[in-house]
Amino acid sequence: MESAALDIPGVFRLGETRRKPDPGFPLNLGREGVHEICEASHGDMAAMTGFALAAARPPAGAVFWVRQFGLSREHGQLLHAGLETVARPPAGLLSVETRKTSDALWASEEAICSGAVGLVIAEIEGLDFTASRRLTLAASRHGIPLILLLPWRRDGSSAATARWRVTSRPSAPNAFDARAPGASRWQAVLEKSRQAPQMAGHVFNIELDHETLSLRVVSGLAAHAPSPRAAPADIDIRDAPPRQQTG
Amino acid sequence: MTPRPGSKQVEPARKPFVLVEDGPHGLRVAAANASARTLGISAGLGFTDARARCPDLMHEDIDRQADQTALQRIGDWMVRLSPIVALDGYDGLMIETTGCDHLHGGEAKMMKAVAGLLERNAIPHRLGLASTPGAASALARARPGHILADGEEAADLADLPISALRLSAEAETLLKRFGLRRIGQLYGIDRKALGRRFQSRAAGDAVLLRLDQALGLRREPLTPLTEPPSxxxxxxxxxxxxxxxxxxxxxxxxxxxxxxxxxxxxxxxxxxxxxxxxxxxxxxxxxxxxxxxxxxxxxxxxxxxxxxxxxxxxxxxxxxxxxxxxxxxxxxxxxxxxxxxxxxxxxxxxxxxxxxxxxxxxxxxxxxxxxxxxxxxxxxxxxxxxxxxxxxxxxxxxxxHGPRPIRLIDPPEEIKVLAEVPDGPPLRFIWRRVPHAVTRADGPERLSPEWWTWTAPPPPSGSPEGMDRKWLNPKLDPRADAALISRIRSELEMDDIGEPISNLPRARDYYRIEDSDGRRFWLFRQGLYEDGRGGPPLWFMHGLFA
Missing domain, CATH: 3.30.1490.100 (DNA polymerase, Y-family, little finger domain)
Known part of the structure; x- marks a missing residue:
């Protein structure tokens, strides 16, 4: 019995001899375990949300979304019409908004343990090692994946399966209008992974195909950062008076 | 100090004690204890008269609010006996015993159980049980401890005083002046004649209503404190x-x-x-x-x-x-x-x-x-x-509709924007004190205001005629409204008042923007130049794209 209790999938133990085949991108994000997705810098929350939904491809079953009041105030709330542009809409989406981090963590654990939903996504301000360990154990025991969306302050140790750091990149060229933004591009850095430790530090430059809702890896993104639109250089809008009509 | 039912301060050492209330003609006695009542002091008497009858009369101000709260607490507690418990005035509780008395072994035993519960908590009480609320209330006030059989209300209530009928003080005084002191005396009286004695028809009707309710001729639904459960x-x-x-x-x-x-x-x-x-x-x-x-x-x-x-x-x-x-x-x-x-x-x-x-x-x-x-x-x-x-x-x-952002900022936040006049996309903008340089922009996508859900506030004074009617009333013909608006606008321009109609909703022009860091925003300009609906248009941040 004791060995059965220790043989919990997803629990990392030293001296692991069994070698699993390398999972490809996105390393079971939204398939199993707890994945932390963090902002690279303040303001990347929307890019993270899009990356999480596009990479995880919400599986069968409802999605349970836990939000913390402060974060949704700061970065806005999920819009269904926008969700449809990055991923296939899930069978159902339930949301819970809490003020306290402890309540958000409790709601996430309840959702994982209920077995009623297919994926749990939690936007929280932060969590300590104990909480992440607890969530990882719950997720592996019940087989429900959890995605944590965390602000840029997130750092330090964690028991999560993987940690990603996502930032938005200039979008792909628009084939129909050169002046308009094209397909969304993101840069995702795999900071740490318990499934594939050798891939830690790997940088994925990915692009979302809005037609097929699939991701593809692109290269040379940095080379083609477009220059800002030409604006009269002598105007500083910070102290510009309200624009007057010139007719 | 609140005179709570059951608290010992109500009758300190059995001395005459009254609760007084400020009325239109000075202090009035609102309630008196037993030893005060033996001296002829009763509710409604002026406090000076009461003082004259008993010089060492003790008194306190009545606190109706605290009484009400205490009564409600007892009412909540009485839900243990029956799901339907209602307040009866400011000093009584009604308990619907239908279907509950058998749990206690009959009506008499149930009444004993109620009395036992109240006695244990030293709550002074008078109980009455009858098949109508009015009769039960009359019994509790005039002949406590009695149970009235169904259908015998008229015979048994006949000897009780008028005051047991829950009448207003004025009606009671008036009836006493006619010499009507017992309920039984009301039975034979011509109803129309009785109504005419009172100053208003309503006052007469109120007396008859209470009589009919006590006798079971008219229904008296109870309003339970809490909705009875299923x-x-x-x-x-x-x-x-x-x-x-x-x-x-x-x-x-x-x-x-x-x-x-x-x-x-x-x-x-x-x-x-x-x-x-x-x-x-x-x-x-x-x-x-x-x-x-x-x-x-x-x-x-x-x-x-x-x-x-x-x-x-x-x-x-x-x-x-x-x-x-x-x-x-x-x-x-x-x-x-x-x-x-x-x-x-x-x-x-x-x-x-x-x-x-x-x-x-x-x-x-x-x-x-x-x-x-x-x-x-x-x-x-x-x-x-x-x-x-x-x-x-x-x-x-x-x-x-066009592409929608994955996160919506609600309500939209006002931003400072540098854009081409009159309707170009933004070139630079400041949101939350951070300047952003726009590299690419797509738009506009125009969202018109929903005139059918919107009604204008009342127009300012000195407005052209026809504006006293409520604008854009959804029931009215939209074509007529369009004509009305255009007419008002042309009149305003003709008179050269110089003030645009500022209380009309404005259209929104949405732009999809990408800044030099690769972040994608959804922002809109509210209104157009020269749309006649307010000053220069304002810009708002409304969403973030993935």
Whole structure:
């Protein structure tokens, strides 16, 4: 019995001899375990949300979304019409908004343990090692994946399966209008992974195909950062008076 | 100092004592104790007169609010006897005993039980039991301790004084002046003649109404303090319970009994309330709500387990009650044997159970779903609603509008923008004090205001004629409104008032923007130059693209 209790999938133990085949991108994000997705810098929350939904491809079953009041105030709330542009809409989406981090963590654990939903996504301000360990154990025991969306302050140790750091990149060229933004591009850095430790530090430059809702890896993104639109250089809008009509 | 029923200060040492109230003609006696009443001091007497009859009369100001609260507390406690308990004036309680008296072994024994409960808590009381509320009230006031058989109201009430009929003080005085002192004297009187004696017809009618209600000729519905539940299970405790473990065990028994009752009727309930009645006249209650009708004891107990420690046993709990409210048919559907044949991958029962647990801890309406609404405005097209056990049907994908951001900032935040005049896309903008340089822009997508949901505030004074009518009333013909607006506008321009109509909603032009860091925004310009609906247009940040 004791060995059965220790043989919990997803629990990392030293001296692991069994070698699993390398999972490809996105390393079971939204398939199993707890994945932390963090902002690279303040303001990347929307890019993270899009990356999480596009990479995880919400599986069968409802999605349970836990939000913390402060974060949704700061970065806005999920819009269904926008969700449809990055991923296939899930069978159902339930949301819970809490003020306290402890309540958000409790709601996430309840959702994982209920077995009623297919994926749990939690936007929280932060969590300590104990909480992440607890969530990882719950997720592996019940087989429900959890995605944590965390602000840029997130750092330090964690028991999560993987940690990603996502930032938005200039979008792909628009084939129909050169002046308009094209397909969304993101840069995702795999900071740490318990499934594939050798891939830690790997940088994925990915692009979302809005037609097929699939991701593809692109290269040379940095080379083609477009220059800002030409604006009269002598105007500083910070102290510009309200624009007057010139007719 | 509040004169609470049961507190010992009401009759200190049996001296004459009154409660006084400020009336239109100076201080009035509002209530008097027994020794004051023997001196001829009764409610309604002027305080100076009372003082003249008894120079060392003690008095206090009456606190009607505290009396009402105390009465309501007793009323809540009396729910242990019957689900329908109503307030009767400011000094009485009505308990509907129909269907409850057999639990105590008959009407006489029930009355004894009520008296015992009140006596144990030193609450002075007078009881009466009859088949109409009016007769019961008259008995309690004039001949306490009596039980009136059904159909004998007229004979038995005849000897009681008029004051037992719950009449206003003026009506009572007037009737006494006519020499009508007993209820029986009212029976033979010509009703029209009686009505004419009073100053107003309403006053006469009020007397007749009270008489008819006492005799059972007119119905008198009770207004219960709390809505009676659909099902109740009760568990009296032989010894008052002090430990929370005992309460938990009792709750378990109650839940099982209640679920058997619900199963018999093929029903479930969406709300459960647990009351612990304490021996000292208090009741402490907890309740849970559910997303869909349920009759599983295990699930109900799990929801209560979060809250059971809020029950305060005080000096001991002698009765526990579990109520089921908001009942409805339970949706029973067998799960499909094959996963492929299942209509959906979500189990509504499991999902509701999850929602119930979260609602029990975080409050009602904590778990929400998004519902689609017919609206142009993106912040109104999706609304949050409490999850009630059913997931919304998947929305038809919108193809009629342009791309929508993944996160919506609601309400929109005003930003400073440098843009081409009159309707070019932004070149630079400042949002939350951070300047952004625009590299690429797409748009505009124009969203027109919803004139049909909008009615203008009243127009300013000195407006052209025709504006006193409410603008854009949804019932009116839209073409007529368009004509009206254009006419008003042309008149305004003709008169050269120089003030645009500023209280009309403005169109929004949305732009999809990418800045030099690769972040994508959704912002809009509210209004156009020269749209005549206010000053220069304003810019707002409304969403973030992935």
């Amino acid at each position: 099902h109740i299970t009760r568990l009296p405790c032989p010894e008052p319970l002090l430990a929370i473990e005992g309460v938990e065990a009792g709750l378990e028994q109650l839940a099982e009994a209640l679920c058997v009752k619900l199963t018999d009727q093929g029903q479930g309930a969406r709300a459960f309330a647990f009351h612990a009645f304490r021996a000292d006249g208090e009741v402490s209650s907890v309740s849970v709500t559910l997303a869909r009708p349920v009759r599983t004891p295990k699930h109900i107990l799990r929801l209560f387990s979060e809250k059971i420690d809020q029950i305060d046993p005080g000096f001991g709990i002698d009765l526990m009650m579990l109520e089921a409210r908001r009942t409805g048919p339970v949706d029973i559907s067998a799960p499909a044997l094959s996963g492929d044949l299942a209509a959906s991958d979500t189990d509504p029962v499991l999902l509701s159970a999850l929602a119930d647990r979260i609602t029990a801890k975080l409050g009602e309406g904590a778990v929400r779903i998004t519902e689609a609404h017919e609206s142009h405005l993106p912040e109104q097209a999706e609304r949050k609603a409490a999850f009630d056990g059913a997931l919304p049907a998947p929305a038809v994908p919108h193809i009629s």
